[in-house]
Amino acid sequence: MTRNVIFYVMLFFHAIIVTAQEKQIKLKFIETSDIHGNFYPYDFINKKFCSGSLSRVHAYVQEKRKLFGNNLILIDNGDILQGQPSSYYYNYIDTTSSHLCAEIMNYMKYDIGNVGNHDIEISKRKLDRWVSQCNFPILGANVLDASSGKPYFKPYEVIEREGVKIVVLGLVTSAIPVWLPEDLWKGLRFEDMEKSAKKWIKIIRKKEKPDLVIGLFHSGQTEVLLGKKYWENTSLRIAKKVPGFDIIMMGHDHIEDCKRIINKTGKYVFMINPANDGVLAAEIDVTFHLSEGKVTHKEITGSLISMDKYHPGEEFMINFKPQYDEINKFVSTQLGVLDETVTSSSAFFGPSPFIDMIHALQLDITGADISFTAPFAYNSEVQKGDIKVSDLFVLYKYENMIYTMRMTGKEIKNYLEESYSLWTNRMKSPDDNLLNLKEKNDRNKGFDAFKYFIAHFDSAAGIIYTVDVTKKKGDKINIISMADGSPFDMKKEYRVAINSFRGNGGGELLTKGAGIPQEELKDRVIRTTDKDMRYYLIQFIKQQKVLHPQTLNQWKFIPEEWTIPAADRDCEALFGVKRRTYE
8 A cells, every 4th residue: 555545544534533523513493482372373352364373383393393303492482371362261261171372382392481471470370280281391490489489480491402402591570579469479479580590590500511501581671670679671681791691582572683792701692582472483593513522612693584474284273173163162252232333542532431331340340439440452443233252352451350459549649640641742732742652753653652551541430530731740630529529538548449460560650650669559459359350341241231332521631622633633643543532
């Protein structure tokens, strides 16, 4: 054998050895978040096909699994159990069958789930039922057992693929006590996300020695302090201040995003959020470079993938058709008859039939003196004619209980001052907006045209009052009397009917507005209903049989020579229709 031949043979074997020592492993991670019961490609509330849903995500995942096989890791980031009737039905109506959500996620072969605040909203007991039926871990490191102080859910999950170790840490927004009645989460407490992240990243790095760490955070980016105690939307802060995460999968705030940021040590962290309802899926590709079996470096890329081009597979739809039929039967149940069309949009411009029906029902259920409520839908309507169960999901979106609380007259006034300061503009001329809107060129952005969240626009019933939109906060509200004409006393204590979200401090109308400390809210609750408001609406409509929408007309905007034309203009600008008026 010549020297040249020997040389090339040695070179060939050296190449083989080097190739064996160095290799690449490619993994694909897919995240869904804030699905809110959108399992089928059909919106049971608005009775139309939709561009998102798990049915479409399934088709997309199946396509990618053909390429990646077991190296595709499917993850959900919470808020999957509340929203559409498809989840409501298996949360509250059929509680003996396997939960549809668990069945679908098992069918789709999810690897990991995370708990969201709306998942806890269905109650700890109902959540436990769903978790027990999932064939994959549900995470939540900062959801602690109140008695032991240990995580109630699994804090993190370890996944290994081809010798590469991945750890996924699950966290949920800690602001749950501000929104949900304690009865729903009794026995739990919620640790601050940043504190929890710092603690667990040390444990994970020391114990697991992972090649990749993913923060699965049911939390958005624009941080807000609620009740002077709970931080909401802290994902970006953690990404910057808590080193050790390679990827942070976000959720909760329904805002799509995909970017890289630099943390305080100068390292990149990849952040992604697929928004809500399964309209988008977050796709992250990670390429690991290994030498002698150890990861030397990794490359992370990602994007948001639209689901509207993926058609639900026939097998998926056939497999879950029996449940689809049950849900459709439930939402199609006729409750009564409506003799006039009602809209949610009318609630922004003064007393409106649907909001006043909620007020009247809350006062009737609780026996309270005064009621507070807000519109939960931006531009929905229920047409004149048959009222079905689905219609109640249109106008009343959430499963709120009803509280009866103690409030003084002064606190009631201050509460309304806060609400209307969010709701209305301070008019300085008759040409100004009535509503508190963003810039004019943003008016066509639906509810995003408002500066503040519409679910915080509470009006009252049980009192007669005016809202002077020319005056500053603190001087807008003039309470003239109780609804029966008797005097309203600033020093007197009244019984107030209010939904559980608000009663726990949601929107800060009770805390920032009325001035009641967050820790005192619980002591102000006299009683709470054992069923949600939608249940009482169903029973009320069944009993009435025919509904005659009408307003209580217990408040109004002033000066009317300014506010009435301004309301007409704002209605045209926001909704493209003339404002409806009610007697």
